[in-house]
Amino acid sequence: MAKNTTKLHGKDLRQLGFTDDKQISLALDILDQRELRRLDKGSALALLRDIKADPFKYVRDPTWRPLAQELVPQPSREVRLSPEVKDYRRYGDSFIEDGARRQMDTAMQLPITIDGALMPDAHQGYGLPIGGVLAVDNAVIPYGVGMDIGCRMALSVFDVPPRYLEQRRAELKKLLHHHTRFGGKEVFKDPYDDAVLHRSEFKEIAVVRGRREAAINQLGSSGSGNHFVEWGVVDITAEDNELNLPVGPYLGLLSHSGSRGLGAAVAQHYTKLAINRCPLPPEARYLAWLDLDTQEGQEYWAAMNLAGDYASACHRDIHRRLSQALGEKPLAKVENHHNFAWKEELADGREVVVHRKGATPAGRGVLGVIPGSMTAPGFIVRGRGERDSIQSAAHGAGRRLSRTQAKQQGSEGELRRLLRDQGVELIGGGLDEAPMAYKDIHQVMEHQRDLVDVLGSFLPKIVRMDAGSGGKSKYGGE
Template identity: 40%
Template sequence: MPYEKLEITTPKPVLSWANHALGSQETKMAKNVASLPFVFKHVALMPDVHLGKGALVGSVLATKDAVIPAAVGVDIGCGMAAIKTPFVAKQLEGKLKKIRLDIEAAIPVGFEQNKDVEKAVTNWQGWGDFKELHSGVQRLDGKAMKQLGSLGGGNHFIELCLDNENQVWLMLHSGSRHIGNMLAQCHISTAKELAKLAQYRLPDPDLAYFVAGTSEFAAYWRDLQWAQNYARCNREIMMTRFQRIVEKHLTGGKQTKPLLSVNCHHNYAEKEVHFGEEVYLTRKGAVRAREEDYGIIPGSMGAKSFIVKGKGNHESYCSCSHGAGRLMSRTKAKKQFTLDDLVEQTQGIECRKDRGVLDEIPGAYKSIDQVMSNQSDLVEVVAQLKQVVCVKG
């Protein structure tokens, strides 16, 4: 679907790939961002766009000489990892519950952390730069080390999936855990204080920003890159454990080589070149989709997911959606749906079916098929996946 230009009066236009009109709060949020003086060219909204903090989740913004910490968000580097294995569906018969229990035993979820620190964690090169990070997180080095290789809660998940050819895929969704959250909050707080001191006229306090060339900008950018690397490493460590569990059940522990590996952020900022100019590109709930880039677009815990390859659409800043996107808040989902609904909507999937995950019920999310049809000009589908095991925090 080609984008549409929103009919709003702002210094920079807003292009939307969503198939629905934005609500009044969403429209206001889009206008607020598009009114900032340092926004470059236009703002791009992905098909799964919905309310966020400061900026819409599912928005891509390019900025010149400034970056907005709250637009990146508090789960810095949150993203997806997936591998295509040499295994086929038949090999999983009778083993799904054991695999789920082993995943839950090996990978901490929710607020849990690892009891022991493995070699892959202590060997991570990022620890050498920890003392350079914001003073507000210096007491968290032990926790950060124990959380590297843990899932977290909310919409984070680990899934065993099958594609249309019955090939087995491993997939997971996680970010930079507590350390990323605390780094983000420290810098968001600094940005808001600076905005007050400088008496910036901001349409929303959550759009407080840092200006390139200042010490505050340099400190945030350094910490941002560190947290993004932490998040990527977090997914790699969990994926290795996940892979070993599946191999234990399917090959007796003999290691195998993935046929394809993908690891991509969808909450982050990088320096990129767009329309011939270097900009700071923030993807808040969006995946990079340059030509030949592989990406992962998950549905809800009862719906299909997609492995995609980017088409390099310049109007979207070479981006695509990061998932189905929420249709309703977690509070509303808990009020609207029952446990019976959850059981029905996750039929055939080996997963938790209790009140603790009711807010993640598939009915609380947009249709992933609709989201995919809206971005046929942004990505091509490489594989369509359906989960058979789902572990949530």
């Protein structure tokens, strides 16, 4: 039998510049697959030459991905932190726990860090603390954005007097039951077909392509933990306000949720990738970044923006369903997000990537909602564009107790009494989200007077959260 002269050997690949035995073995194994055996020797060599010259072009190719990933340049092992902590502004310093300060100090030692700030609601998280704002040079830190990408607040204000909350309480409670979904199991039988579901990223990026079906099913639903949908009283106090609303009370609908399973999948995938690409000391491990000049960095940036837009679509659906059920069109809406990264300019004109993990954008004239707890008011605010805070503000009251501590230190009876005394009805929820677990929102707002102007408030009255087990809530409601 004549010898097959088209088959490549290791020496052929070495002549192309392949020096690693693992890479050579991978290339030969792939070429031995049935669909590639028909390639003549010249075509095979040309293909391998192209892959070696630009492996980034092939990292999403299902056939050549293993080889391309081996060929992608790796950073030198162990990225060193700066011995000095860059200066940054802390708001309500005595109000912030040591763990959050230590995490922010570490973030300010990254070689890519340019500026930072810590908000008064700050508490310890993973990587960047919750309430941390970090400006870096041409890079993005997946865990500096966080797991729940694009998590946001959305408020609708209705031309309905607040007495409606007492006169029609049972009806409003039913609307929350029928038109909201929470946690990992509750979905709508008739999910809304939002344009975001047809974005090209769902075809172009593998990690989100695999989440599209779940994203369709979860559209309009809310997460567990501190996510909620609630009816309450909006009180507009500033005569000069961008909402064009007269001073006075209104019925309001406030929601807090993020990008659901889609955002979590993006965060997990690219955090793992960043940690492998950018090995840091143990204390900084979750601050690993992706350079925006790389394909991985560009992929994450596109996936992050998709997840943020998906989170916004979920809120649109929540407010659409409840507005229609109520039979009222909102007079005004306010929406803002956190757990995101933005390309912005600093005062000196430098373009940076600003991470706001649990921090609200507060550029001059930018509107937002900063919630308190289920028994404390939230505030409608207008940003003042403060440079020292990198045009940011707190995103809520901030946790005073961890979830475990809240469960250990609180009691069901105490929570029931507090809710009754404040005239709040809770559907779902649990001790881990009890008001006692949170800081005093009024103190938080006092520490950021230079960052935002208050236009009004929102006081919750009927709150729905995930019931955890999916059964009836122990704290009122079903």
